[in-house]
Amino acid sequence: MRNRSLLILTAVVTTGALTLTACGSRDDDKKSDSGGGKTTVVIGIDAPLTGSLSALGQGIKNSVDLAAKTATKENVVPGVEFKVESFDDQALPASGQTNATKLVGNKDVLGVVGPLNSGVAQSMQGVFERADLTLVSPANTNPALSQGDDWGSGTKKRPFKTYFRTATTDVIQGKFAAQYLFNEAKKKKVFVVDDKQTYGAGLAAIFADEFKRLGGAIAGEDKVTVKTTDFAATADKVKESGADSVFFGGQYPEGGLLSDQVKKAGANIPTMGGDALYDPAFIKASGQSNDGDLATSVGYPIEQLPTAKKFIDGYKAGGYKDPYAAYGGYAYDAAWAIVQAVKSVVEANDGKVPSDARAKVTEAMSKVSFDGVTGKVSFDEFGDTTNKQLTVYTVENGAWKSIKNATFED
Structure with a gap:
């Protein structure tokens, strides 16, 4: 499945988090009415929000919410307000696939964080691939998701270019x-x-x-x-x-x-x-x-990392009912990676979100690199995290x- 890693928030959350930029207005779309004429960019969330694994899912949801609010509050992307849209998969593959279809249907969603379970991810990947929509899991650990079913025999082939993860593999x-x-x-x-x-x-x-x-x-x-x-x-x-x-x-x-x-x-x-x-x-x-x-x-225990202090303090200040749990730091970094990718795309398009933003965000994800809550955040040729702590x-x-x-x- 899943569970965690944490390391270098200071550099990013004091510099990277302050300098990240995401989106301007879309080339062919009107600005959303999000207050002050800002453009709305949505980061989707899929996780088990009810059921026996809900403690982990709620931690993921809240951490992505914190990342979105932080990016907006600090005006990381001038003129852009980040919001989240979350769906409960109840740790069921069929529910995950349905949620993926709903997320694809919202044109403002430029990236999705989740899911918790590797089996759920398997059911979602094709939906996101066809829509050129980036999926970044903070918890999946099954190698086949990124390296193909024959990874065990030494034949590694990436099945879906839209799939990334901030948790290391099994x-x-x-x-x-x-x-x-x-x-x-x-x-x-x-x-x-x-x-x-x-x-x-x-x-x-x-x-x-x-x-x-x-x-x-x-x-x-x-x-x-x-x-x-x-x-x-x-x-x-x-x-x-x-x-x-x-x-x-x-x-x-x-x-x-x-x-x-x-x-x-x-x-x-x-x-x-x-x-x-x-x-x-x-x-x-x-x-x-x-x-x-x-x-x-x-990863390393987040509570022992001075670099994660801003995340921990921000989570407490956010008044979230549930703890960030095992994957909170990874979920925050997954959301921030999406913001980083969108920033790159927008900067290359004169400060506006292009009409083919999803495809360009997916392409930009392979070049993302920053110091995050869980350590150095970057991805290899399979979309796997390079962090092996x-x-x-x-x-x-x-x-x-x-x-x-x-x-x-x-």
Whole structure:
């Protein structure tokens, strides 16, 4: 799926954020009535705003809203007011595809931030590609989204030129998790479970391959179903396998329950997962102590970064009800990348938004580069972030605590 990375806000949010410019008036359109005769430019949002993953989705929505308001307040683009239009995908691919069609239908939308889930992104990409509309995910981690279905065999081909992301891929996260569990946590026999979804199954497979390459053993494997609450059968398999750890490819609602039931089955071993486990709700889902459980996440902890201070302060001042959560910093940077691209397009068109702005914004995204909340924001030839910083977290005294920050090197 998903989860995070944060680093250099000072340079951009004090300089980049102050110098970013986006749009003037569209060549062939009248100015929207947004007050003061300003032109309205919309940044779309797609995320799960209701349901079990809504805490993450609301954090994404609010962070994009903050970026839009900041750009307008600081007059980043003279004569332009940035607004947002958000849609709830409920973590369902079909809903995401419907939302994509709606966003494409609004001519003022020049870029979209989202979605949270890789499976939802798969359903949306074709819609945005046909409309030349940029999509920037702050959370997707499945490699196939940007490198094609044959990426695992070494054949990488970008499927959609409109797709970008500010979160690193599971190729990096899965290997990073395996290396930590084997080399530093000293676990040698892991039981691997996944939720059969695009994100979870992909992450688990990459983790397992790397763990075996390092010399570790796979004690067993099993699959569970999303929204299931009874994992007793899987927990018994874990106990009987003699595994010294569990790796779960999936999200926190199921992950927390799995960890709980593994311990209730008598296997007092840690459960590890990816960024989709790194949320307080993972701990709340378990009736047993989660101390010792592990999760990786993209990027460094935002609260530890002085460069993220303006974002954190701005979020608090914004009065948002929900926390920015795991992907807030990435969502802000995704929105700011769109603003950067629009700025480039407008400057090349005498201060106006051209009639083919969407296509030109997509083209400009490949050249975007700035110091953001999550670190250096730029994209490679596949649209993937160039930022490869990751963190390992553990549960300690009922709360997540970072225990390792590193830049991944294969």
